[in-house]
Amino acid sequence: MSTIHIESLLKKVEKPxxxxxxxxxxxxxxxxxxxxxxxFAFPDLYEIGMSYMGMQILYNxxxxxxxLLCERVFAPAVDMEKLMREEGVPxxxxxxxxxxxxxxxxxxxxxxxxxxTNMLNMLDLAGIPLHxxxxxxxxxxxxxxGPCAYDPEPLADFVDVFLIGDGEESLPAFLKLYGxxxxxxxxxxxxxxxxxxxxxxxxxxxxxxxxxxxGTLKEVRKLYDGAPDRVRxxxxxxxxxxxxxxxxxxxxxxxxxxxxxxxxxxxxxxxCRFCQAGMIYRPVRERSPEKIFAIADQxxxxxxxxxxxxxxxxxxxxxxxxxxxxxxxxLCTERHVGLSLPSLRLDSFSFKVLNEIQxxxxxxxxxxxxxxxxxxxNVINKNITxxxxxxxxxxxxELGWKHIKFYFMMGLPGETLEDLDGIADIAQRVMQLNRExxxxxxxxxxxxxxxxxxxxxxxxxxxxxxQDADFTEKHDYLSAKMKIKGVSFHYHDDPVSRLEAVFxxxxxRTGYFLEQAWKNGCKFDSWSENYSAEGWQKAEDAFREKxxxxxxxxxxxxxxxxxxxxxxxxxxxxxxxxxMREMEKAKEAVTTDDCRIRCNGCGVNTxxxxxxxxxxx
Amino acid sequence: xxxxxxxxxxxxxxxxxxxxxxxxxxxxxxxRAEIELAFSNGFNPHPKMSFAQPLSLGYSSQSEYxxxxxxxxxxxxQIKSRLAEVMPEGIGILRCVQLPDNGKSLAAMCVAAxxxxxxxxxxxxxxxxxxxxxxxxxxxxKEILVLKRMKKKKEPKEIDIKSKIREIxxxxxxxxxxxxxxxxxxxxxxxxxxxxxQAIGRYTGAVIPPENVEISRVDMELDGLNQ
Numbered sequence: 001m002s003t004i005h006i007e008s009l010l011k012k013v014e015k016p017x018x019x020x021x022x023x024x025x026x027x028x029x030x031x032x033x034x035x036x037x038x039x040f041a042f043p044d045l046y047e048i049g050m051s052y053m054g055m056q057i058l059y060n061x062x063x064x065x066x067x068l069l070c071e072r073v074f075a076p077a078v079d080m081e082k083l084m085r086e087e088g089v090p091x092x093x094x095x096x097x098x099x100x101x102x103x104x105x106x107x108x109x110x111x112x113x114x115x116x117t118n119m120l121n122m123l124d125l126a127g128i129p130l131h132x133x134x135x136x137x138x139x140x141x142x143x144x145x146g147p148c149a150y151d152p153e154p155l156a157d158f159v160d161v162f163l164i165g166d167g168e169e170s171l172p173a174f175l176k177l178y179g180x181x182x183x184x185x186x187x188x189x190x191x192x193x194x195x196x197x198x199x200x201x202x203x204x205x206x207x208x209x210x211x212x213x214x215g216t217l218k219e220v221r222k223l224y225d226g227a228p229d230r231v232r233x234x235x236x237x238x239x240x241x242x243x244x245x246x247x248x249x250x251x252x253x254x255x256x257x258x259x260x261x262x263x264x265x266x267x268x269x270x271x272c273r274f275c276q277a278g279m280i281y282r283p284v285r286e287r288s289p290e291k292i293f294a295i296a297d298q299x300x301x302x303x304x305x306x307x308x309x310x311x312x313x314x315x316x317x318x319x320x321x322x323x324x325x326x327x328x329x330x331l332c333t334e335r336h337v338g339l340s341l342p343s344l345r346l347d348s349f350s351f352k353v354l355n356e357i358q359x360x361x362x363x364x365x366x367x368x369x370x371x372x373x374x375x376x377x378n379v380i381n382k383n384i385t386x387x388x389x390x391x392x393x394x395x396x397x398e399l400g401w402k403h404i405k406f407y408f409m410m411g412l413p414g415e416t417l418e419d420l421d422g423i424a425d426i427a428q429r430v431m432q433l434n435r436e437x438x439x440x441x442x443x444x445x446x447x448x449x450x451x452x453x454x455x456x457x458x459x460x461x462x463x464x465x466x467q468d469a470d471f472t473e474k475h476d477y478l479s480a481k482m483k484i485k486g487v488s489f490h491y492h493d494d495p496v497s498r499l500e501a502v503f504x505x506x507x508x509r510t511g512y513f514l515e516q517a518w519k520n521g522c523k524f525d526s527w528s529e530n531y532s533a534e535g536w537q538k539a540e541d542a543f544r545e546k547x548x549x550x551x552x553x554x555x556x557x558x559x560x561x562x563x564x565x566x567x568x569x570x571x572x573x574x575x576x577x578x579x580m581r582e583m584e585k586a587k588e589a590v591t592t593d594d595c596r597i598r599c600n601g602c603g604v605n606t607x608x609x610x611x612x613x614x615x616x617x
Numbered sequence: 618x619x620x621x622x623x624x625x626x627x628x629x630x631x632x633x634x635x636x637x638x639x640x641x642x643x644x645x646x647x648x649r650a651e652i653e654l655a656f657s658n659g660f661n662p663h664p665k666m667s668f669a670q671p672l673s674l675g676y677s678s679q680s681e682y683x684x685x686x687x688x689x690x691x692x693x694x695q696i697k698s699r700l701a702e703v704m705p706e707g708i709g710i711l712r713c714v715q716l717p718d719n720g721k722s723l724a725a726m727c728v729a730a731x732x733x734x735x736x737x738x739x740x741x742x743x744x745x746x747x748x749x750x751x752x753x754x755x756x757x758x759k760e761i762l763v764l765k766r767m768k769k770k771k772e773p774k775e776i777d778i779k780s781k782i783r784e785i786x787x788x789x790x791x792x793x794x795x796x797x798x799x800x801x802x803x804x805x806x807x808x809x810x811x812x813x814x815q816a817i818g819r820y821t822g823a824v825i826p827p828e829n830v831e832i833s834r835v836d837m838e839l840d841g842l843n844q
Binding site: 336 | 645
């Protein structure tokens with residue numbers, strides 16, 4: 001193992017605190033004593049990666065295994081990268097400053113598609129060949145996981161192994177097996193052939209896609225008989241038994257989400273048809289209130305953080321929400337810790353709670369109706385009515401909130417101009433309501449409307465749906481309607497949403513598009529100051545040149561139910577028949593009940609325990 | 618309520634933690650140590666805690682002063698040992714001493730600071746070897762001028778720092794200049810070692826790049842504090 005000297009670089013970069021490690025609760029282990037050394041990479045800046053709880057969870061679990069070692073790696077900012085390249089400093093891990101290429105295994109977490117170019121850039125900066133078939137046994141094994149691994153194909157040429165699903169059990173098992181094979185001097189191939197027996201392990205080189213002439217998939221040929229036909233995601237059934245980091249790392253520099261985080265549950269029973277998280281994290285698995293309280297107690301003690309937030313897809317759906325919230329408010333008040341409760345459904349109890357925790361300083365209230373009319377909300381199965389929205393807004397105004405935020409999506413399947421009118425209409429009527437209510441300080445009241453562009457995702461009922469060819473017209477249309485006093489309107493740029501749509505449902509060929517873009521200097525694509533329209537356009541041209549069609553093929557084309565989908569290799573636990581049924585209901589604007597009312601037959605309970613199905617039926 | 622000051626050191630990679638980040642860091646460290654700080658009154662209460670002098674990013678220090686008030690009186694030794702248990706690598710808790718409840722703030726008492734400075738001497742750039750540098754001549758100038766960026770103004774202003782240099786000793790070894798110097802530090806008169814380095818560069822007609830310089834604060838002089 002070697003150590004890199006970075007002091008002279010640190011003196012020249014904007015934020016040296018990103019590269020030093022050494023935070024409180026950091027875990028350092030001896031490389032020589034470890035059976036497998038693992039570098040955990042988040043392909044974005046330190047401030048972003050350190051805000052991601054999944055890394056803290058796995059860092060903790062792996063390092064608690066005697067034979068394993070885990071260190072962290074982030075994407076260096078543009079200024080640091082430039083110096084590293086100039087001075088020939090390879091990508092290094094924070095804890096020991098060891099070059100990443102000296103680790104046994106390098107793992108990337110893929111949280112969003114627009115970090116893919118950063119992943120390639122980090123491999124290059126580490127001095128590791130990009131393509132799996134160019135790497136020898138001296139290079140680290142490259143693995144990847146996270147929500148974007150549910151369509152692994154765009155990265156299949158670069159990654160040796162994908163770990164799909166919850167990593168708490170599968171990742172340490174995988175790394176230990178690697179250590180055993182390494183110690184026994186067995187080949188990498190032999191290891192991979194054994195590793196596919198671990199649930200959630202997908203080895204792209206064991207499969208070969210065969211294409212039709214039109215570019216669609218004909219079939220996926222298995223090249224190793226022992227590899228599974230489909231890879232079922234790994235899942236932790238009992239969250240209470242999974243180790244949660246009660247001594248998380250406490251960053252020295254300010255990060256994006258600089259607070260203690262307590263995870264309540266995984267999964268969601270609401271079944272919004274656009275939402276990938278709502279499908280791939282099924283079934284809902286809750287932590288017990290006792291465990292949640294114990295975690296909150298220890299995490300605040302062990303970090304000294306003065307803010308805490310709760311993590312789940314829908315806080316108020318937690319079964320023992322009132323009891324849990326009441327206990328946590330007491331704990332936080334006693335310790336001078338600010339508590340934030342994201343994604344609340346605004347009923348009377350929530351208002352009581354919010355009024356309590358935001359006694360002095362009312363931050364904004366957020367609603368996510370996602371669509372402007374009831375019809376379109378039925379299409380996407382977002383079961384929130386206008387009556388729900390307005391009665392909550394009325395209460396909020398009465399209680400003195402002055403800022404309300406709305407989230408909508410644009411380009412949803414079946415959307416018409418009427419649905420966009422509905423967005424403006426809601427904003428208009430909220431302002432109107434405020435004027436009519438005559439509460440103190442009503443002139444300060446304002447509304448923010450944020451509209452994002454719909455990106456169809458793999459493993460959702462909308463996985464067959466096209467993305468809008470162009471959002472510009474709709475943006476212009478809505479912008480004109482949103483010139484309302486007291487309302488500010490934001491929308492996302494469409495180039496990034498388009499690329500997301502390509503990689504969210506891409507096949508193995510899209511890896512070429514990605515690599516070309518990276519070669520043209522594309523990285524940090526979600527940062528508008530870094531986004532290179534030219535780089536991506538040149539990549540598009542190269543792709544068209546090579547395959548005879550453009551990437552709109554993945555984006556704006558409606559797929560048939562019969563088509564073989566690139567991500568069919570991944571079994572997320574929800575059946576394709578269920579997704580088709582949901583898509584058909586969407587076409588008729590028919591809603592599906594929350595799974596707590598009745599089981600909707602998504603298929604997850606055929607292989608896992610679904611503790612909340614039908615409990616309110 | 619009780620008032621204390623703390624002396625701590627900052628070394629290794631921890632030197633790349635900024636002044637602002639150190640404030641947040643200590644707030645959390647006190648919470649981890651279960652030492653309840655007193656809070657200011659008002660709309661947005663903040664803990665009563667402040668540094669005698671900010672330390673520039675990249676400097677190490679053997680002698681940083683932090684004053685604070687706790688809600689309850691407790692033995693200073695206990696505060697020291699509890700804090701020492703919750704420090705990350707690079708930050709050392711050296712002393713904790715109780716202060717009278719009312720008195721001048723440490724920031725107001727601070728008059729001077731001592732530094733140890735290492736300059737890797739680039740012979741080609743500087744035009745001579747480190748041991749041939751005419752430090753005496755540099756110090757004996759009638760004025761020692763530097764360009765200082767003034768607050769809120771865009772154009773840097775030329776100022777004379779000669780009177781702010783209290784003591785200076787130097788030696789040259791293997792083309793490294795090692796200096797021990799005491800400079801004004803405080804609200805009345807203040808001199809950053811960066812400006813002293815700039816002045817040395819200017820005297821030789823060169824620019825000394827920051828990566829060639831190591832600066833460590835070794836001591837602070839607090840007028841009226843029983844150190």
